[in-house]
Amino acid sequence: MRASRTEEFKVFAAGRAGHLFRSASLLTSGDVHLAEDLVQETLSRMYVLWGRARRIDNPAAYAQTVLVRTFLTHRRRRSASERPLAELPEGAPVDPDDPALRMTLLRALAQLAPKDRAVVVLRYWEDRSIEETAAALQVSPAAVRTRCTRALGRLRELLGGSLTEFAAR
Structure with a gap:
């Protein structure tokens, strides 16, 4: 058995x-x-x-x-002694079709708070509902909505009107 x-x-x-x-x-x-x-x-x-x-x-x-x-x-x-790198190592996996876009999006995600990043990944990458995301993170659905709004707003700030602006940084 x-x-x-x-x-x-x-x-x-x-x-x-x-x-x-x-x-x-x-x-x-x-x-x-x-x-x-x-x-x-x-x-x-x-x-x-x-x-x-x-x-x-x-x-x-x-x-x-x-x-x-x-x-x-x-x-x-x-x-507390660990510090994130400004640039990802060269060996990081990238989408072979558009590596610049992938790296740009990964850098933008890296600048989100860990819980905000988790909400974005669960809601938009995993395509989970607000309730499923709330259950996974052990928070209320209202907290998920708030974090989604904040995280997406921050991503819009970082990415601006053009992804190429962010990639050039």
Whole structure:
């Protein structure tokens, strides 16, 4: 019985890892190493819970929630001596069709507060409802709406009327 659960989890992890990594990359503003760590931590936590996963209505959505909470916990625990870089490392993943646009958007996301970034990723990348986002972040729907408004306003400020203005900075 234990082996079948392990096999089920392997299938789940293989099917969700790519999606979790893409979300983690957005949350971390393109830091692929941190994104990999977050996915590893998320899958580790999901494995521990996997025996009880039958009680979880939607394991994929639950894994996304675990990912976001892991990211927010990491941001709270970050050492005061660590400083974010002004430029992303050259090895950061980019969309081969339009790398300048992707880097511009990642830099703009990096300038948002971690919770605002989490709201933007969940609402607009994951296409979750306000209620689902609120549940994932353990806040009220009103807080999600407020954070969405603030985060989108900040992105508009950063990106201006033209994405090329922001990319030139």
